[in-house]
Amino acid sequence: MTRVLVVDDDPRLQRTLAIALRAHGHEVVTAGDGRTAVQSVLEDAPDVVILDLGLPDLDGTEVLRRLRTGSAVPVIVLSARHESDDKIEALDLGADDYVTKPFGVEELLARVRAALRRGGPQGQHLEPMTTDHFRLDFAERRATVAGADVRLTPTEWRLLEALCREPGHLVSQQDLLRAVWGPSYGRESNYLRVYANQLRRKLELDPANPRHLVTEPGLGYRFTP
Amino acid sequence: MTRVLVVDDDPRLQRTLAIALRAHGHEVVTAGDGRTAVQSVLEDAPDVVILDLGLPDLDGTEVLRRLRTGSAVPVIVLSARHESDDKIEALDLGADDYVTKPFGVEELLARVRAALRRGGPQGQHLEPMTTDHFRLDFAERRATVAGADVRLTPTEWRLLEALCREPGHLVSQQDLLRAVWGPSYGRESNYLRVYANQLRRKLELDPANPRHLVTEPGLGYRFTP
DNA sequence: CGGCCCCGTCAAGATCGCGTCAAGAGGCGT
DNA sequence: ACGCCTCTTGACGCGATCTTGACGGGGCCG
Structure with a gap:
């Protein structure tokens, strides 16, 4: 069972993604803002993170930066904007993939699978x-x-x-x-x-x-x- | 898992490409100059090479020539210039494809897939x-x-x-x-x-x-x- | 028998990669 | 705001490895 952390301030989108992910056999945890997200990565040890830029409390890039200082978990960034500047900045900061809204759920699921293939299981801690x-x-x-x-x-x-x-x-x-x-x-x-x-x-x-x-x-x- | 060698002296572009490629299930190795690139082709046995002309140490065509004397790996050439001279020269020297900057990442990925279809996988380890x-x-x-x-x-x-x-x-x-x-x-x-x-x-x-x-x-x- | 070619051997200089240290920046808690 | 902890980054010395040249021996052929 793989665990996915969904970070988005829109509860509607949160639910949509959660349902789709669970339907495909993933466990889902959610966060509505940046600080919660960072905390969840440390505590829940998800296998992949779906991160919406444009959160209420922190700049998206700031969230990425903080995540990266504490974990190497694969991150897929969502963004409503089309400017490639954002894209490059996010990728520079260590995002693994980038999806612009609007996007198809199938596409996102495919990218989650790709990220999981790459990263290997993170959440399962090793035996002592x-x-x-x-x-x-x-x-x-x-x-x-x-x-x-x-x-x-x-x-x-x-x-x-x-x-x-x-x-x-x-x-x-x-x-x-x-x-x-x-x-x-x-x-x-x-x-x-x-x-x-x-x-x-x-x-x-x-x-x-x-x-x-x-x-x-x-x-x-x-x-x- | 297919391996892609990215040769570019701009670390930013290196990372951007690396991330995009990894997101699509490729393994990525990078080189910042021509000599390292030639060496990497021999050691890492990539399945396809993305080569930026205009490297610091060697002329792009020289890099191509050296690669070609040692390996038949498919090469996709990047170039900022539009002159068709370069294009013809590169293709003559054995490049498989040619992309002028600025280019879309999706376009490049498509050409990588095409090159892989043509070339087929190259290197793996021997049995014990x-x-x-x-x-x-x-x-x-x-x-x-x-x-x-x-x-x-x-x-x-x-x-x-x-x-x-x-x-x-x-x-x-x-x-x-x-x-x-x-x-x-x-x-x-x-x-x-x-x-x-x-x-x-x-x-x-x-x-x-x-x-x-x-x-x-x-x-x-x-x-x- | 003598010369030649090719291989095995050795050693010294150059080069590379690793271990080590320390200074500086930045985050976090007090 | 201050101090502590951690991470980053560059410099440096050292040992291992690679390169390069020289020398000797054995086999083959004339």
Whole structure:
């Protein structure tokens, strides 16, 4: 079951979309303004967000920006305007797709399916992972290393999740960047180096000789429990 | 999943295109200059290339020429100019299609689909290969010899892949050089000697008397599992 | 038997990618 | 408004990897 967050200030449209989405097997949560939307992304962990620009409380681009600092969830933007300026701005900020009103429900559903294919399931949290040295509980956002609690920042958690989705397998730099920083980041591998080391410092017994988070030069990283 | 290489020096346009393409189910890799583009074609094996003329380092037609000597991937050329000279020149050099800026995203997507229909998919990874002595997993970039993990460098992997594409068959020096070092390397067989031996040292039981990686003097190498 | 070609080997310099650090900006809570 | 935490971004050193040239040996042919 995939979860879709619908953000729109028009209750009519909210209901229309909700019915259509549920009819196609999606679970639906709704938000009427930007702040609620940001909160819902963090709490409900939807698999995809449908975001109407032109909300009462926040600028649409501001909502996008805030979402992006806390999650890499795919976002489909709705807009009544036709100006391509908006379009480019929204896409620059990390939207995955863009639909101008009026639109057909079928079209939107197709784009939701496309976004889900791309992003993979987000909402399902991973199983807790335990080794002799540390324990990671993704649902609770709790990390214990050598018996003591360790604080991980949101970005560190997202990187860790992307790595742990396939434990022991090589994950490419591009995949990691996309999973953590959104679809717009192709090659800026400096982020990865900084945060991979941050994770090593917090999780590894000997950060200089990592046993779990291993780098594959030129390709990506591998996380083995 | 089809892979599209976007070559443009404008990061904005890069991202816009990348997002639009991903929204339609394509995987995207990007390059900001000509040299990176040529390299990416060899390494990432995209199914179609979108190439902006007017790159910082190389003339657009030069990029096309280099691509064409190493790959038959379909290329869609973007250009801000309207002069038909460029158009004819580009098409002569092997571009498959030509779009002048400004263009609609939908139009470009349609041409990408058309190019994909024409070209068909290109690259994927080889199956893991196992013998009594070693095991090679190309997708995971993992090599195990006599039970122990062995690290292979990127170049070693590329050479091994070229050899294993036709196990037990003779692969000519030219083919190997082109597959690993690119289309410009016709006869620098020194590379091959160095890396073939590197591989023997890491994979063979007795590197002095190779049983798997056999050299055919004057012709090339043969890899038998 | 001698010369030649081709391969294996080695080593040194150049280059690349990664780990590391730190300064600065911006958000958030107090 | 202030301070703390986090994220971003650039610079730098180091080790691994790649490149390049040189040298020696073995097989083949004249």
